[in-house]
Amino acid sequence: MNEEKKRKTKVLTKEAEGIQHLFARESASELSVVGQPLGRTDDLKKVTGKLAYGADYPQEGFLHGKILRSPFPHARIKSVKIEKALQLEGVAAVLTAKDVPGRNGFGAVIPDQPVICGDKVRFVGDGVALVAAQTEETAHQALSLIEVEYEPLPAIFDPREAIQPGAPLIHEKGNLLLHNKLRKGDVQKGFAEADVILERVYKVPFIEHGYIEPDITMAIPGDGALLVEGPMQAPFTVRRNVAAVLGIPISRVQVKSIPMGGGFGGKEDAPIDIGCRAAVLAARTGRPVRMALEREEVTLQTAKRHPHIMEIRIGAKRDGTLTALEGTIYNEQGAYASLGPLTPPAGGVNIHSLVMLPGPYEIPHCKVDAYLCYTNHPYGGAMRGFGAPQVCFAHESVIDELARELGINPIEIRRKNAFRLGSVTATGQVLDQSVGLRDTLEECARVFGWDRRYQRAGYIDKERTHRRGVGIGMGWYRTSFGTSGDGCGANVYVHEDGSVLLYTGITEMGQGSFTVLPQICAEELGVAIEDIRLVQPDTDRVPESGPTVGSRSTVLMGNAIIQAVQPIKKSILEMASTLLSIPVERLHAKNRLIYDRDHPEKAVPFRDVAAKCMASGKRLIGQGWWTPPPVSLDPETGQGNPYFVYSFSTQMAEVIVDVQTGEVNVTDYVAAFDIGKAVNPKTVEGQIEGGVAMGLGYALMEEIILKDGWIQNLNLQDFLIPTMADVPNIKPIILEVENKYGPYGAKGVGEMPNIPAAPAIVNAIAHACGGRVRSLPADPEKVYWAIQEAGGLPVPK
């Protein structure tokens, strides 16, 4: 392969000075498993087609479950007649609202979505009845035989209208679900000090996760517990919802996460929905029930990315120093609460958007209001970035517009204001460790060639049909989700032959957790990764560990694993010390050996030591439980330390715009990250490349189109996600500015990549052709009209 084409992955490691590491460990150069770009543990099964996903599981003996959905965005249910459906041969059950045995409500935070709607429906796709039948075909037929009489109600589709007095109520308690506030300093004073003030409005739409595997779940009644299994990111959330819906104790529900064909946050929500519904059918019939969604059903009923309308007012001095930022976010929740509302002190999409809107910049005076509004649309839930991609589009666009207004290079305005170690955020948090933002900016600029490319913007052909431009996006993102109950638990068992069982509640959706977590376990024990078998996440076998979201897995579960290994390691080292007659302090465990640091030839194999421990009753089991440092956020002022550490990224894009059609081609892309420590650099690159591609889709082509509450583009023919031909070569740069709370200094990386990508591209479009698009996606039509609005094309020299 051409050497020039190979990406440069530069690893810059900074040891934080004077920081007491959480767990005593080797310096980076002594690690043998962590930090290695190992192949994934499940690759072989995937590449041979042997890995079983949910739809591949045996179906014999299962009933097939289906949902009858509302055709109205807002309506009262007057009657539901199921007799004809019940009479169809092969139908085992037809259930309505009264048949839900426990709580008729589910939800990740607030259980406000009916398992089966009884009195009213709130969006097209709301569930009105459930059917279980011998075949999918029969279940479909049964759905068509259920007669429902609706009384349509006035529907609300705009979040700003929804919170006006007199708007039709979607939920009894009102359409304003939450109003979060951030108040830092005095924005009036800040604006008074500004030489320039800009006011802009940015909008982003509903989009779909677009995981290639549609949702599916299986609910199986059993002795002592009902089992729910399927592809899912949040087995514990599913478990507590199923228990409440069935009206049984949590200990009588067992939930297993099975191989997932992608998640991106969507498989945090959807499995709660179909899990509860399949469970109700299974409990009622006493039979196993399989509920599989077709692609159109996934789009119709499952959670999406929250649309935001963001009004921003920003003030700066002539030299680009920011003085004040005022923002209002109308956050469209849709019909049900999902992950929008607050889990104190700083969990939930709305509060996260609030905190992140000012961007990774030092701004002395900030005022933000974020309104979370119900509408009669499908609902927003968790999607990669959780509010950050939305607000990053706003802050990176407006700072670019400000740069243009001031006549300053976009890189300079960011150099003027970007966070550094010791900076104070908009919530008043002092960033006292692990702030590699400026390193990402400089390194990205160097590798991308920002200065050179910035100068050469303009027409690329003498026919004057295509123009080239470049753009920057900068962002930051938390590790984990800022709630008080945040924690992860792991179990580790070592056996007499040196083989290891690892139990975690963290799931694998392609991000690489099933490789990275065993890497950490292997490093800690001093064994090879092949010696570790990670057991499929099962709520019966591990402590409640929260969902696999929020870029939290490597840090929280990694630390829990390190903790779990400590008592095992103590036994191993003490036994080895006895066997070798060498004090414990001189011993080191690596590559399946325990050896004297100073005389490595004095060694004993790990498995021999393990066997001796087992034979003499020395403990080889461990359980870890790790919770992050306490977080805080004042509910009135939004001041506090909402999240305990942040990752940072700068991304740069070059685009070519066809000025006759508005079509945009992204031709070059460099993305730099400070993620503390890359436990597996190859999987980190995978997250970077995938996240950037997702951001490219958000920038240029993705949009759930709604008309009168109906989704117009239910399948992939009309909801466009990037193909291989749409995405350029992406060059990832990994920088490591250690996090004192992270395993080996690591911070989260899963979501950071797709956050600054959309604004980097939209900024590049503006640089190329002067057209500023302020609502995503920047599809050809919008780009074309933006060029016209900017006064047409610049006259060439």
Place this chain on the structure above:
Amino acid sequence: MRGLPSETRLDMNDLGLTFHLNGEEVSVAVKPGTLLADLLRNVLGLKGTKVGCREGECGACTVLVDGEPVNSCLLPAMKVAGRSVTTIEGLQRGEELDLIQQAFMDEGAIQCGFCTPGMVLTTKALLDRNPDPDERQIREGLSGVLCRCTGYQKIVNAVQKASLARRSSV
């Protein structure tokens, strides 16, 4: 009506279908209207071919019919009568992986794995037709298989590596 129930009872409406599947001749009774993806998965038990959208957009269901990539979710099973079909299961020789499969693993081109069978087979069709494609040809050749996880970068690298390996091993 979508797909077919997993239990298949022979009745007089069933059609007889004979074709070559992964190098072996197969004869099977098929209900009229059965799509190839469902025949492979539910009747013949080959679950490596995935179903993602059922409208020929995502490419997860790609199999090779006479060497050409086809969306098996759209193709009536009867259309493969007398023809040769290759699924992901047919690529390896015993324990030995195809060079393309090995390249995908070596380059880290697999994340959730759901698009992988479709990607690997489409790669084979591309390289069988064009043994040394440039990057543009790779990206366009594989644009019919969607991946949401990888951003495609390492898949491109894997195809380049496989192309080199195949040309070197002749």
